[in-house]
Amino acid sequence: MKSDFSKGISHGIPIALGYFSVSFGFGITAVRSGLSIFQSSMISLTSLTSAGQLAGVDIISAGGTLIEMILVQLTINIRYALMGLSLSQKLDSKFSVPQRLIASYGITDEIFAVCSAQNGFLSPPYMYGIILISAVGWVAGTTAGATAGQLLPVSVSNAMGIMLYGMFTAIIIPPSKKQKSILFVVCFSMTMSIILKYAFANVSSGFAVIICAVTASMAGAYFFPLKDEENQK
């Protein structure tokens, strides 16, 4: 079982590095919005989500209501429920309720993506490994950014901004080469995303992701239903 844990850690290293650069930026923003270094780091530790945290900090600094906080988090983060549903089908049968309660903490876009790309079922140690290292990267980046925002030259922090997207690309492209159905879903979703971004600019980005994901996956399921062997994955 130990090897599953270290496998999780090693799969989580690129996520952690990407998170560090993104949350560094979050740390800078949070401190500028009037939060302390400790508060900024606590937000990253307890929420572990990018867009939701940014919106949350806006609400805190603008003196918004708790209801607003709940509604905004629901809208931006409801995609995690969809991911949780998808992941629930990939969990090892050994996963107990307490283990599920722990693993729930770590459902993020990136962790979900890497877990989904694994062949076979997911074990608790694997998920703990990937979640632990990712959370360390996320919180450490926030603390570093909040503490020393001006430490890195702009040219470096700007270039670091593409890391997570580069990782997404590496997850999407290889299966798209092999399976026509995945390529179809990918192109469908990208097209939807472009339309929403430029023609319906008032739709929030969290909500836009949900619309794209649901429509593209429904189209994929309709035109390319899985055959039985693929279901085993």
Add this chain to the structure above:
Amino acid sequence: MKTALYIFVMALTTYIIRMIPLVFFRKKIKSRFLKSFLYYIPYAVLSAMTIPYIFYSTGETFTAIVGTVTAVILSYFDMPLIVVALSASLMAFIAGILK
């Protein structure tokens, strides 16, 4: 104190969203349509998050394009995630200097 309450509510809301499907949804889905739908979700989510936002990720379109092209080529040749992520970032950085 008030800020702590906001942080707590934010975290709790986010956790509940993640926890409910994972903890309460125990049975295997039978519907072929639903299985297929869930199988495609990760690819659809990541595609929508990447395009067009990757082009804004470095604060400058030119360096973002250089990084994107690097990422696409390396991904096409099945390079590991970390290699693709770091190379895209490195090339965007170099493009920013050379420009």
